[in-house]
Amino acid sequence: MDIDCLPLEKTGYFSKLICDYVAKNTKLKPLYNRFPDVNGFKGQIEEKGKHFTQAQRDVLHSSMQNQYKNTDTSKGTAANIDLLKEKNTFTIVTGHQLNLFTGPLYFLYKIISTINLTKQLKKEYPDSNFVPIYWMATEDHDFDEINYFNFKGLKFQWNKEASGAVGHLPTKGLEEVFTLYSKTIGDSNNAKRLKNLFENAYLKHDNLTNATRFLTNEIFKDYGLVIVDGDDVDLKKTLIPYMKKDIFEQTAFKKVSETIKDIEEISSDYPVQVNPREINYFYLKDGIRERIIESKEKYLVNETTISFTKEGLVEEMNAHPERFSPNVIARPLYQEVILPNLCYIGGGGEIAYWLELKAAFEAMNVPFPILLVRNSALIITEKQAEKLERMNISKSDIFLKQNSLINKKIREISNIDIDFSPQKKLLEEQFKDLYVLTEKTDKSFLGAVKAQEVKQKKGLDALEKRLLQAQKRKLKDHVVRMTELQNEIFPNQSLQERQLNFSEFYLAYGEDLVPMLFEALNPLDLSFTVITQK
Template identity: 60%
Template structure:
């Protein structure tokens, strides 16, 4: 099972801020706590253990709440033991989070969770006197239905057409049977297809809401690894969040601190883009199928697009009576997570880590330990047949990461019997003009401008000829080049990473029950490299 690891910075698919983070560039160091190296976890563990947020009473609430969430779930013994261990002071978590995408959404959903499972396992081996629990945090309170109402399968977009409002996790699964019927026809009749059809039928038809359906599917796929799936939309857990809800309503610390940090980030480098802009109040109100922003104007609090109003004392009463109705937005969700979990490290994609970088000073201001941040594993999976084609076409794994135009140009130059690289001619021309500049200096300096203009004209002429020759050779070599580009397109669909375009079902059809164990075997969360894996 051949593999190759490629540094993220050499793939061309990761932003400057992430490449600089992985390189531990000094400009970014003020925006995170400890870099995710195995030797740094001991200090993170000690700091988290001393936090008042991980005392015995809070741990007991967490463990009890999770047992309640798993009441009707066919969990593995390993998962149940992990939930019970959350009550112990020697237990810590490694966490990832993801939207409630239909039918698991993009392939990297698996990579996130496997990264989390594998890091927990690695830490367990390094620190046997502690326990480490992998956590998948469901974004059940998200309200952006448009982001999760579809998924891609073999280049087709399958969509759940319905009206939606409020938190997506509370959405009824009614109507998903129609999507499932279409999907199962696409899957075919193989044994692996039948398993997938059964998995999704049990998930979406036998559960009443999207949260329960997603938990069922994720549990079925990963329960043997002891994964614990958390739904933050829980009254018992929100009780722990009350002091921070009040801080957000009355002090608005997040707005002040994140704005300051965002300015510092852009000053650190023009290449660093702000991922999330803070609002004055970064909370939503959830009730009766709505999830709307909370606003404040001259001491009066309101819920956007509703008639709900409170004064300061009334909203305090509402917070203490119904904390479950107060929902953090994308910016505040990380704080909520770190308050209720004894968490050491958050594992996310590049976009997620970029907005975590905006949060460190806010965490410090509210006295919450900032977690270590780890970029999730990325991979491209190729079949043995695709590897064989690559060998015949003389395509390396690194070639695949080139943008399409660069890839085509490289293949044409490689296959052509004609040397299409005019660099020697350009250098020779420059040398000739260097002599002309010397001659003009000695005779009449007024000719320098004319010499420079002629040099520019002739260099452009050579570049134009080079492009025309390359274009002509593309036509001559069309068959060989098209076979190469078809192969690249099959592994990088729509010039994008495979993991962002493919659904896990496409791979499961081919590899079945061996898919996830093989990925667990090969994905190394602390490697800091992109994996090319032949299966």
């Protein structure tokens, strides 16, 4: 296995905001607490240790024991759950939706980044303990985002009517998906293991939360991963004071709105990731998850007939905190209130919206975690690596836009040098002399000279383009092979990790896949990882 690293900005797949963040652009410093490097964690440990109480630890430990009571818990995971009671234990968290059969490949990268970081931190800070956490987004209601996975160009989709929190959904109907998937993947030993994993997760568990917990635990239990379900009455009791600040004082709305204005002033190239609402909580009950809206001194549950007075809403919070579900703005705060957390690991889009939240955390007197962009990776098979080598395509070349890649390689392999840069430079030199002559004679002709220069440059560009097209036709076979290979490595001209399911690679590598990724991914190396199998 060969491992190469590329700067994120060289891949063309990351926003300017994220590229600037990993490059430590000083303009972004007000948006985060500490930078994700080894030294940054020292101060984070001290700050979180002062804020996180033993009472919070006891609630967390009790809830985790309860959540794991029906799970085959490994010794490593059980030990980590017990460590949560200790004042010198801290967590590293990643979160993800309950995508069917893990969804895109980066689900694995998120969790592996998290586990690897806990190992690195233990070496650097041996007096503390570090527990990797996967936060299941059980309360999301975007069923269409999670009800499918892709496999070898096919989309395996769970078709059903769904509403409310996806974690509550019964797994009925997944037998059909399992049957189709089983017929597709063959009967190799690796295929049989995948079938068993799917069947045991989705056909032997009653809802999507329990199925996802089983699946994730099976993949990562040997690494001590602890899986947290925030849809928990005891955990939400600790959130009640923060719910009240959000709903009745609109603290998050005010602070996040101010931060968004600050971000827009820093750069127009930083688009707003999420906008806050006046109330950032849903009401969760009986198959519904709808926004709470204030109207005429009452609190209404959107799209329902449910309503509360202020006093009634407070009473409902105290009696049934589990019925209040944080949205994308409030959920990060919930996580940091109930966990002794140091760092959140997420994708570019996630880190972008976390960068909007620091002021809201400060107003709530909750330490803001370190933000780490998860590892991104590209796996190149041995066969693909051989093809790249034969066509003399480098690791950086394959990230070029397809037209740019073709043009670059056609120039390299063509027996005609189709590069008019020397001619353009000569043209510019000639026009310099013309500008000098015009200045001496009649300056009113400067515009005409400039227009002529632009016209001739355009003519050269057009001729260069036509000759390149002619060469492409002559070298059509090479162009086709390059295009097919790049499309194979970047399905739908997107990052592999956003399109493919882990099972494609499990078929090839089996039980070696996850250890291979653990070896290749370094969470504090803020670059893109290219893994080439030899």
